[in-house]
Amino acid sequence: MISMTSSIQLATEIQQTEPPPDPAEVDNQNQTIEGIELIARTLDSILCKIKVKFVDTTIRLEHVPPS
Numbered sequence: 001m002i003s004m005t006s007s008i009q010l011a012t013e014i015q016q017t018e019p020p021p022d023p024a025e026v027d028n029q030n031q032t033i034e035g036i037e038l039i040a041r042t043l044d045s046i047l048c049k050i051k052v053k054f055v056d057t058t059i060r061l062e063h064v065p066p067s
Contacts, residue, residue, distance in 0.1 A: 007047065011039035 015036050 007040040007043040008036065010043055011036045014039055 015032065
């Protein structure tokens with residue numbers, strides 16, 4: 001089953017799939033957060049241009065109660 005994911009979640013996953021940076025190259029944690037935000041904005045700008053047409057579509061809503 002496919003679930004909807006926010007662009008910030010996708011950006012975080014993309015960042016996590018890259019190899020870890022060399023410690024000498026990392027300035028601070030803000031650089032990582034800025035990179036994730038930049039990826040998220042890029043994804044948003046791409047996704048807002050996509051038009052989807054649903055034909056004969058069934059939508060299933062599912063509620064998962066808290067544990």
